[in-house]
Amino acid sequence: MRIKLLVVLAVLLLLSSCTGIVDTNGWSSGNKSAFxxxxxxxxxxxxxxxxTLYNQVKSSDDSKLLTKMLLAYTQNLAxxxxxxxxxxxxxxxxxxxxxxxxxxFDFQKINGNTIVAQLQKGETIENILKPxxxxxxxxxxxxxxxxxxxxxxxxxxxxxxxxxxxxxxxxLLTPHLGQNYVMINVPEFTMRFVENQKTAMKFxxxxxxxxxxxxxxxxxxxxxxxxxxxxxxxxxxxKTIIPYVRNGSGYLNSRNMVAKKCYDLSCExxxxxxxxxxxxxxxxxxxxxxKFIQKPSKGNALxxxxxxxxxxxxxxxxxxxxxxxxxxxxRASRSQSSGCIRLEKPLDMLHHVAAKYTxxxxxxxxxxxxxxxxxxxxxxxxxxxxxxxxxxxxxDCGDLIMSEDLYGFDASQKLTF
Numbered sequence: 001m002r003i004k005l006l007v008v009l010a011v012l013l014l015l016s017s018c019t020g021i022v023d024t025n026g027w028s029s030g031n032k033s034a035f036x037x038x039x040x041x042x043x044x045x046x047x048x049x050x051x052t053l054y055n056q057v058k059s060s061d062d063s064k065l066l067t068k069m070l071l072a073y074t075q076n077l078a079x080x081x082x083x084x085x086x087x088x089x090x091x092x093x094x095x096x097x098x099x100x101x102x103x104x105f106d107f108q109k110i111n112g113n114t115i116v117a118q119l120q121k122g123e124t125i126e127n128i129l130k131p132x133x134x135x136x137x138x139x140x141x142x143x144x145x146x147x148x149x150x151x152x153x154x155x156x157x158x159x160x161x162x163x164x165x166x167x168x169x170x171x172l173l174t175p176h177l178g179q180n181y182v183m184i185n186v187p188e189f190t191m192r193f194v195e196n197q198k199t200a201m202k203f204x205x206x207x208x209x210x211x212x213x214x215x216x217x218x219x220x221x222x223x224x225x226x227x228x229x230x231x232x233x234x235x236x237x238x239k240t241i242i243p244y245v246r247n248g249s250g251y252l253n254s255r256n257m258v259a260k261k262c263y264d265l266s267c268e269x270x271x272x273x274x275x276x277x278x279x280x281x282x283x284x285x286x287x288x289x290x291k292f293i294q295k296p297s298k299g300n301a302l303x304x305x306x307x308x309x310x311x312x313x314x315x316x317x318x319x320x321x322x323x324x325x326x327x328x329x330x331r332a333s334r335s336q337s338s339g340c341i342r343l344e345k346p347l348d349m350l351h352h353v354a355a356k357y358t359x360x361x362x363x364x365x366x367x368x369x370x371x372x373x374x375x376x377x378x379x380x381x382x383x384x385x386x387x388x389x390x391x392x393x394x395x396d397c398g399d400l401i402m403s404e405d406l407y408g409f410d411a412s413q414k415l416t417f
Contacts, residue, residue, distance in 0.1 A: 082413045086412075115128055161415075191343065217311060249272060258295065322342070351365070
């Protein structure tokens with residue numbers, strides 16, 4: 001009888017440690033062990049501001065504390081460890097100083113009741129955390145690089161802090177970047193076209209100057225415009241066009257531009273010399289009911305092609321006739337636009353996207369390009385586009401790339417620990 005009792009006890013202990021038997025707070029021995037291992041390694045670098053709670057968990061058998069730690073760890077994993085309130089205040093200050101700046105975070109909602117219910121049903125800790133773990137390889141590459149450099153003891157604290165901040169930024173990207181996507185790393189002045197987790201195309205970009213920053217956000221490319229017109233924004237019209245056209249259209253003619261009453265070449269034309277421009281020059285907030293359009297040409301400010309991913313920032317990728325800006329990789333040469341992204345190799349991008357993601361033949365694309373008439377080419381399916389701000393980034397070769405804090409986000413995004 002004693003031997004049978006020992007066998008039964010052994011079986012019960014085995015079941016408790018592996019799967020079904022849980023305590024009153026939903027924890028099995030197996031899940032406790034698994035979560036404590038994650039915490040010990042800080043596998044996903046998400047203890048962050050919960051060090052005190054973690055120390056309590058280590059010295060206590062109270063599974064209520066363990067649940068509290070799980071919820072806090074999940075929250076930090078899903079939504080990062082950046083002080084968002086402080087950052088938003090900093091952004092508001094910049095905007096008050098007429099800096100056009102926008103940084104979009106992708107927050108996830110954490111439901112504590114759902115997590116507890118998963119525990120009680122015997123879900124593993126990894127399965128519970130899985131929806132909140134970034135799926136993009138950039139996250140894991142940078143986490144591994146950070147841990148390796150920190151363990152070496154040879155990396156200075158400033159560099160480690162910069163890497164850690166960028167890990168938190170990666171947590172706040174949209175959870176699923178897409179199977180194939182475009183990533184524009186603003187401070188690196190680089191665009192990567194990623195297909196099946198490999199970089200299929202990479203080249204330089206020119207991005208927004210400090211006062212007109214390229215926004216950080218995600219969208220989806222839907223179509224390409226070959227031989228685009230350039231609708232001159234009111235802000236640029238005030239600064240560089242209206243002062244020259246008050247006496248006639250010579251300035252416009254020399255730049256292949258026309259004056260219209262709307263942003264459409266079919267709209268009614270007008271004589272710029274007949275308009276009293278003074279109210280629009282004196283008040284920069286006064287809407288201008290007259291528009292200037294640059295027709296398709298080799299000298300068009302947008303070049304010969306642009307890639308449209310609709311967004312409320314009116315930002316897109318495009319060709320440029322200022323090719324000399326790509327000769328150096330400096331703030332002075334690469335931070336020149338009013339927010340849009342100028343591409344170093346737009347024709348390579350056109351041919352790649354048209355061949356793989358549209359129904360157009362190479363001959364058809366070439367004919368439309370050579371026509372110098374505006375054509376839209378629709379994609380078979382949208383391609384995700386992400387503008388990101390990563391001043392520390394691990395590339396496909398495993399090399400750590402560090403970039404200048406171009407827009408000051410390294411300084412204004414404070415860690416919560």
